[in-house]
Amino acid sequence: MLKQQKFNRNKISGFSLIELAVALAIVGVLMFYAIPSYNDFSKRQAISNEANDMLGDLGYARALAIESGNVVTITSVGTNNWSNGWTITQTLADGTTEITRRKDLVSNSVSMIGTSGVITYDSIGTLSSAPMTISVGITPEFPNFLSIRVLASGMASSNRVL
Numbered sequence: 085m086l087k088q089q090k091f092n093r094n095k096i097s098g099f100s101l102i103e104l105a106v107a108l109a110i111v112g113v114l115m116f117y118a119i120p121s122y123n124d125f126s127k128r129q130a131i132s133n134e135a136n137d138m139l140g141d142l143g144y145a146r147a148l149a150i151e152s153g154n155v156v157t158i159t160s161v162g163t164n165n166w167s168n169g170w171t172i173t174q175t176l177a178d179g180t181t182e183i184t185r186r187k188d189l190v191s192n193s194v195s196m197i198g199t200s201g202v203i204t205y206d207s208i209g210t211l212s213s214a215p216m217t218i219s220v221g222i223t224p225e226f227p228n229f230l231s232i233r234v235l236a237s238g239m240a241s242s243n244r245v246l
Contacts, residue, residue, distance in 0.1 A: 127222050128229065134194045135220045135230045135242050138166065141187060142203070142232075142240040145172050148184065149205035149238075155212070156184075158203040166196035166218055195227075196220050209238045219245070 099107075141158065149156040155175040161168035172185040190196060198218040206212040215236045221229040232242045 124225070127225060130191065130194055131220055131222060131226060131229050134190045134196065135232060137187060137190075138170075138196065138218065138220075138232055139240055139242055141170070141172060141185060142234060144185065145203070146205050146209045146238045146240075148172075148174060149207060150209040153207045155207065156205045160198065160201040162201065164198050164201045166190075166198050166201075167194065193222055194220065195223060203234055205238055211236050211238050 145156045145158050148154075152174065154177070157173050157175070158170050159173070160166045160170050167190050169187045169189050171183055171187075173181045174184050175181050196218055199216045200214060202213055203216065204211065204213040211234065216234050218232040218234075219228040219230075220232060220242075221227045228245045230242050231245050232240060234240045
């Protein structure tokens with residue numbers, strides 16, 4: 085025969101103050117280490133997003149030049165400062181220019197500084213301007229974190245600066 089256990093109705097279940105304090109201390113220590121890592125991650129992600137936007141627009145401009153047979157120019161809003169955004173224009177056969185795409189101010193305090201403020205693709209997709217490099221970073225935490233290179237062939241690539 086099984087013995088039936090008696091329940092004490094006066095016993096209150098739950099956390100004690102000591103158990104709660106220990107749990108909060110553990111959460112506090114984890115947050116102490118997690119928040120700086122998350123901040124670094126979010127800054128690196130912002131840099132990567134802006135660099136990918138630039139690479140996408142460089143590929144778009146080159147493909148447009150090849151497809152249309154027109155000269156396509158990407159011009160920074162600032163002199164060599166691409167952080168203020170850029171404009172992609174196409175020079176049509178009759179000599180008029182047409183804005184095909186525009187990028188406004190980049191976000192999250194990302195700086196994009198190039199060796200030049202103009203990239204020009206000719207009708208076969210090669211550069212008619214000088215090859216250039218754009219350094220992408222957030223200063224002072226990650227200065228020059230990524231580097232975008234545009235070669236004379238018109239190809240663009242990025243790599244992490246160590």
